[in-house]
Ligand SMILES: Nc1ncnc2c1ncn2[C@@H]1O[C@H](COP(=O)(O)OP(=O)(O)OP(=O)(O)O)[C@@H](O)[C@H]1O
């Protein structure tokens with residue numbers, strides 16, 4: 089996670105930086121928005137911008153939008169100054185980080201923006217085999233397509249391949265094709281020249297060039313529109329890109345990894361994905377099995393997440409009781425490792441004493457729902473009499489609750505676009521229905537820019 093701080097040096101910010109670095113973030117600081125824009129244009133990208141609430145936030149957000157640069161903005165300022173906080177949010181900041189900094193809040197913000205997921209935990213024989221193959225192909229230059237249901241760990245695996253590649257010491261740059269609005273994605277990937285469009289006041293280096301020498305992850309590639317797929321095909325084939333508005337192609341040297349939770353062959357058959365692009369990306373396919381098909385991973389993953397969230401919350405790592413584990417084992421885990429992770433995060437917070445009991449395990453549906461959905465009748469009866477809109481709303485809100493407010497992941501699980509999800513939530517908000525705050529959904533910030 090790369091954080092760019094925009095503002096003068098001050099003790100509270102130095103402290104916040106130390107906390108963020110301890111949590112694995114890398115930080116840079118510049119004195120002004122102009123200097124920050126220069127950094128971003130030059131291909132020294134950031135996953136998150138932290139700006140002094142007293143600065144011209146609206147101006148920065150306007151510039152980012154005009155130059156088609158995607159980066160979530162979070163404002164910081166003194167805790168007691170509520171007016172500044174409100175003004176910062178009104179100006180378009182996604183969150184307000186009060187100073188002096190609270191380590192938990194910083195950790196939550198970093199996690200929300202998509203922290204480096206870190207270690208890849210596995211014990212199941214199917215995963216041993218898959219990771220053996222991943223290590224074997226990692227040193228090659230072959231493009232890799234990672235497939236698997238939502239939450240199975242595609243991004244973690246992409247980083248694993250990079251770490252075991254010859255490019256490990258170079259950049260790992262990731263672009264989430266689903267989270268970035270269509271009209272920003274081309275510039276995000278390929279950069280643009282000064283004057284390429286109204287607002288392009290200077291040259292901007294895109295992710296392809298930023299990843300030069302390293303690995304570029306094109307996350308959720310199936311969400312890319314066909315026009316851009318054509319441009320991407322050229323970049324993949326020729327290893328050169330055209331900046332938007334550029335006249336000369338630029339050579340790039342990188343390893344490509346793409347992920348998808350959709351069946352890309354089916355997408356090809358439906359005319360939504362280019363077959364030639366699929367061939368180019370799918371030189372090696374690493375398919376992650378769903379969590380329910382790798383039972384031996386459950387224990388080590390539980391141990392890992394309990395230790396992680398106990399540590400993050402300053403709590404002792406509680407033992408998982410047999411009854412609690414039985415509940416976990418009986419569950420279907422449609423949201424895979426992410427769902428397990430969220431469930432254990434809640435369990436750590438809900439547990440009392442030094443043992444996690446079954447009451448701390450809150451899973452969607454549970455065994456009863458499992459047999460219902462398999463057998464239809466019970467579930468169908470429970471639904472009859474309700475409108476489609478009604479059921480849809482409950483499904484959306486419950487999924488959102490499950491992803492701890494993360495819109496991108498909720499949309500993936502629901503099988504709808506982030507845009508559709510956002511429109512639905514806006515509609516519910518207008519109808520006065522409480523919608524979980526986008527605490528973990530910084531990914532949709534870009535939409536706020538357009
Ligand atoms: N084997 C694993 N070991 C440790 N953590 C894991 C593992 N697999 C997944 N996770 C964790 O589960 C969460 C989801 O993983 P990841 O984002 O890689 O999934 P994904 O397949 O890319 O999901 P999506 O399709 O929704 O984008 C992350 O928080 C990640 O850290």
Ligand SMILES: [Mg+2]
Nearest residue numbers: 242243307347
């Ligand atoms: Mg992913």
